[in-house]
Amino acid sequence: MAHEINNPVNGIINYTQVLLDDAEGSDAAATDILQRIIREGERVAVIVSNLLAFSRQRDEVVGNVKLNEVIEDCVALLHYQLDKDAILLKTELPDELPDLKGNPQQLHQVFLNLLTNARYALNQRYAGKDDNKRIDIASRLIQVDGRPFVETTITDYGVGIPQDVIDRIFDSLFTTKPPGEGTGLGLSISKGLIRDHQGQLHIESVPGHHTTATVVLPVSDSDGDQEERG
Numbered sequence: 001m002a003h004e005i006n007n008p009v010n011g012i013i014n015y016t017q018v019l020l021d022d023a024e025g026s027d028a029a030a031t032d033i034l035q036r037i038i039r040e041g042e043r044v045a046v047i048v049s050n051l052l053a054f055s056r057q058r059d060e061v062v063g064n065v066k067l068n069e070v071i072e073d074c075v076a077l078l079h080y081q082l083d084k085d086a087i088l089l090k091t092e093l094p095d096e097l098p099d100l101k102g103n104p105q106q107l108h109q110v111f112l113n114l115l116t117n118a119r120y121a122l123n124q125r126y127a128g129k130d131d132n133k134r135i136d137i138a139s140r141l142i143q144v145d146g147r148p149f150v151e152t153t154i155t156d157y158g159v160g161i162p163q164d165v166i167d168r169i170f171d172s173l174f175t176t177k178p179p180g181e182g183t184g185l186g187l188s189i190s191k192g193l194i195r196d197h198q199g200q201l202h203i204e205s206v207p208g209h210h211t212t213a214t215v216v217l218p219v220s221d222s223d224g225d226q227e228e229r230g
């Protein structure tokens with residue numbers, strides 16, 4: 001389970017943060033090293049999560065998932081990095097959204113990948129601070145063919161995706177990032193996981209303006225009931 005590795009990693013990040021709060025302003029060398037430990041820790045968490053997506057591919061998609069909790073977990077995991085990069089985050093997540101049908105770890109994986117991509121695109125466009133260096137996350141209840149779904153959009157105002165690239169972004173191992181920064185696995189894994197959830201994942205972009213990832217997931221038809229699929 002990703003949690004068994006990510007919990008201690010989060011512990012390392014949190015304890016380092018305590019030391020960092022002390023060192024900031026008084027010890028520049030220690031501050032730099034402690035910040036590096038936190039960044040590397042967050043990288044470990046994201047990489048582990050991606051690798052584990054493979055071993056999880058046979059997991060059942062069962063149970064009720066609270067989407068807001070999944071998204072808040074992802075935001076918490078990336079919080080330090082987003083803060084350091086001066087990336088603003090605007091979330092519009094209604095409290096009254098119904099539970100989704102699915103596997104929370106897999107959905108966590110998907111949203112972590114989408115947010116990681118958004119962050120990278122924003123850092124490519126803006127080295128420092130900018131009012132437009134922003135990610136918007138919004139969810140809403142929709143009906144498709146008379147059945148309820150939750151649609152979530154993640155929009156970043158980063159570099160965007162050129163026309164000749166967008167057809168390939170869901171291909172396994174396709175990346176435009178240098179070695180060590182991209183694996184080209186994030187979107188292909190995410191697409192597979194969302195398909196397993198009988199949902200949809202689309203990405204549209206206006207290069208130089210924004211990129212929007214849209215995730216549509218079916219609402220659970222029961223509260224507390226565990227439904228199994230074969």
Ligand SMILES: Nc1ncnc2c1ncn2[C@@H]1O[C@H](COP(=O)(O)OP(=O)(O)O)[C@@H](O)[C@H]1O
Pocket residue numbers: 113117118121156158159160161165169170174175176177181182183184185186187188211
């Ligand atoms: N939000 C985004 N903004 C700009 N480009 C993106 C975004 N999301 C994905 N891409 C493009 O899609 C490619 C594939 O993404 P992904 O499968 O997550 O692999 P990776 O992030 O490891 O490169 C990226 O290399 C990038 O070119």
Ligand SMILES: [Mg+2]
Pocket residue numbers: 113116117186187
């Ligand atoms: Mg990625």
